[in-house]
Amino acid sequence: MGTRVTPSAIHFADKALAGVPRLLDDLQRLVEDRETADIVFIVGREEVPIYAHRLILRARARDLGTEQ
Secondary structure, three states: OOOOOOHHHOOOOOHHHOOHHHHHHHHHHHHOOOOOOOEEEEEOOOOEEEEEOHHHHHHHOHHHHOOO
């Protein structure tokens, strides 16, 4: 497994990026949110559940956004 960098450990000198750590924290919470997830990916040999949300997937994956 890779090394996870905690968003709160990242420091941005550029004020335009100041909200990025909080955004990353919020996205991490969504990955762990069982209650509002639309889909669950079971990942790796350890079968780690990754909870996903339709709106995030659609925004980030071009192929999912074209379905009507």
